[in-house]
Amino acid sequence: MEASAMGNYLKKHTEALVKDVGIEAAAGLSGKSKATLGRYYSADTEHADRYMPIDVVAAIEAASSFPHVTVALADLRGVTLSYDADRRNVRSGGVNADVVALSQRFAMLMAEYNQSIEDGRISMNEAKRLLAETVAMQRVLLDIKLHLEAEVA
DSSP states (O other), rough: HHHHHHHHHHHHHHHHHHHHHHHHHHHHHTTTHHHHHHHOOOOSSGTOOOOOOOHHHHHHHHTSOOOOHHHHHHHTOOOOOOTTTTTTTTTHHHHHHHHHHHHHHHHHHHHHHHHHHOOOOOOHHHHHHHHHHHHHHHHHHHHHHHHHHHHHH
């Protein structure tokens, strides 16, 4: 992946992280201003070389529902992450419930894609919604992996 594409990828996940916890909460957790946080994920050329420091990422991800930047960094290296058994908000439905959830998420993704492509192009907002559904599917796949690992162990 070229440097600019990688930078854009990290900035999009940084934005998702901040929006996950809320800009006010992220500012409080990080000790950074809302404007500074916005610069970390801004697509403007003047902020192209600004990225969120790792200690700020860690502070905000500790309060987030999903480790957006950590997963993005792992994706860039081809690494697959999994959560430990003490993860917050884990549903205990087992593999069958996870497969149903995955099917539902896939249906949501396909519906969103169908709606997005109707005019022949995918807008920025449509791409964001598709990305959100893809991340939701990724979470369900991680749940399936954890349940299968528990079955094997």
